[in-house]
Amino acid sequence: MTDLLIDVGNSRTKWILAEDGHVRGAARAVGHDDLVPLYDEWAALRAAPQRVRGVSVGGGEAVAAIDQWITDHWGLAPQWLQTPALGGGIRVAYADPGQLGTDRWLAMVGARAADYLPACIVDCGSAITLDVVDSQGRHQGGLILPGLSAQQAGLASVAPRLPTVDLATKTPFLTNNTHDALASGYLHGTAMALQGLIRRAMAASTERLTPLFTGGDATLIARYLDMDVRLRPDLVLEGLASIP
Ligand SMILES: Nc1ncnc2c1ncn2[C@@H]1O[C@H](COP(=O)(O)OP(=O)(O)O)[C@@H](O)[C@H]1O
Ligand SMILES: CC(C)(COP(=O)(O)O)[C@@H](O)C(=O)NCCC(=O)O
Ligand SMILES: [K+]
Known part of the structure; x- marks a missing residue:
């Protein structure tokens, strides 16, 4: 059975093929403004x-x-999944499970399917989400913060004279020009915020959580951590693949 799996995020649409519950290769991604490259590949x-x-x-x-x-x-009619209270081996912590982003639930499902539980899952997309799941698949709750692009857009909206910066080049911690100062704030700042949050989650857990990073900016942000984390870029799609 070949499944086509699609993840429409706030920045990009990702897709992958799966065979019998397992994804094949790495996901492909396109921006929402132009879906033509996606259709060409399909x-x-x-x-x-x-x-x-x-x-x-x-x-x-x-x-x-x-x-x-x-x-x-x-x-074919695509089936678009919604977050259940209990599904894919995960019991959602939200009082109203429908409020929890379906991508967050599926990242937890993917973490379980790939045998990473108990885990602290960090999804670095348009928003950055952090979710803690125990060894039994019980979601302990989570939090949401702005992603790298959203931080840039937010600051640009109140300080439009600041430059837009390229975050791909390795950025030092303390800097001596505006471009690097901004890049350092976004990159070192976000990484250290996440590291602090992960440490807080670890301290609050009775289990030994595995920090697990996913999403479009996961590899970039992980370079600025002083902590070993597991990188699994397509965890949401892996979760989707594992649902029977
Ligand atoms: N080729 C790319 N095009 C656009 N964004 C990219 C690309 N590669 C990495 N990114 C980064 O990935 C982020 C989006 O990650 P993603 O997980 O796809 O988010 P979402 O699920 O919110 O759409 C963007 O904020 C951007 O910083
Ligand atoms: C937090 C999110 C915006 C993250 O989306 P993304 O960055 O992947 O585009 C999404 O999971 C969402 O809309 N969640 C609903 C609110 C919640 O999870 O509480
Ligand atoms: K996502």
């Missing part, structure tokens, strides 16, 4: 998938366009 697949499943916390427009393309080309 049209070039050797065979149509048997099933299409998705998660969307981002653009409703992207979801409608994707639904349309898949119906037109493969005669």
